[in-house]
Amino acid sequence: MKTSDKGVIIPQQAFDWYDEYAHGDIDRRTFLSRLATLSAMGVTLAGVTAALTPNYAEAEQVSFNDAAIKATYELFSSPNGYGEGKGYLVLPKAVVDGASAPAVLVAHENRGLNPYIEDVARRLAKAGFIAFAPDALHSLGGYPGNDDDGRTMQRTLERDKIVADFQAAAQFLHAHPSVTGKVGIVGFCFGGYLANELAATIPDHIQAAVPFYGTPPTSDMSQIKGPIMLHFAELDQRVNGTWPDYQMKLDEMQVPYQAFTYAKVNHGFHNDSTARYHEASAELAWQRTLEFFKQHLN
Incomplete structure (x- = not known):
């Protein structure tokens, strides 16, 4: 498991499934249904989804100005x-x-x-x-x-x-x-x-x-x-x-x-x-x- 910068503990399976989803090997419904199986580990679907969804506003290192x-x-x-x-x-x-x-x-x-x-x-x-x-x-x-x-x-x-x-x-x-x-x-x-x-x-x-x-x-x-x-x-x-x-x-x-x-x-x-x-x-x-x-x- 890994704790994200957003404070969410993410099992490695979630990263692997996201990689499959991001590269078209599984669809969004399959990705989300797999994430739902992690609830027994205390992982929330909303928390993992939020952690794996890009937040570009927080990530900017060089301003366009x-x-x-x-x-x-x-x-x-x-x-x-x-x-x-x-x-x-x-x-x-x-x-x-x-x-x-x-x-x-x-x-x-x-x-x-x-x-x-x-x-x-x-x-x-x-x-x-x-x-x-x-x-x-x-x-x-x-x-x-x-x-x-x-x-x-x-x-x-x-x-x-x-x-x-x-x-x-x-x-x-x-x-x-x-x-x-x-x-x-x-x-x-x-x-x-x-x-x-x-x-x-x-x-x-x-x-x-x-x-x-x-x-x-x-x-x-x-x-x-x-x-x-x-x-x-x-x-x-x-x-x-x-x-x-x-x-x-x-x-x-x-x-x-x-x-x-x-x-x-x-x-x-x-x-x-x-x-x-x-x-x-x-x-x-x-x-x-x-x-x-x-x-x-x-």
Whole structure:
């Protein structure tokens, strides 16, 4: 069991079931009915549901009004995807004043461009990178304001076209007049898969990739150049089961990579809006990520 930041004691089964629900393996009714079976353990359905539901207002680390950054929404062409993409572009103040900087593409989870991912983009800008976070749901009107509807919407999209949209976003960054020519990608959950996928499909446009608990590319891996930094959660059996074969392939191709597994944490441990968040592991993974980008993009 784990006590959440909201004071709710959550059995590990609840995290596992939530992961199944969040990735479409079970529906909401099944998820809630399973949670109801934990009542004998003194766990309330309302308490667990509240703890596992994102609270983005509490999780914001960098304000959109922060004087050290400038954030806008920008459109880009995606002829092989859904025609047009839209993303959240965040510039460091030095870039606003005329400097150039390397860029990082931020790939969201399986629910669209939610406030957590926008905050990640702002954190990158505070660290000196130009950050761009596309919204895969743009063709459907954009992130709807809640994750449940966002997940439902994203399931209706074609994965190959989402990939094409993010490839186009990487090209958009490369063409940005303030970008030095170096572009990396960081992604979380489905975005972790996108980070791996873009490293495989457009290696000349991605100079460094950091997937957080992401599954391997589904495309041909023979073009991967790396470097890649991979973050895994020890309790994330679904994603971790895909790593040995991927690792073997990277080793065979002599792709430079680093892989870290964080003890006793769940899938989604970097997302500070839910009870799956683990502050020490999230901060360590993030500092490693920033240093990795500074090493390979500057």
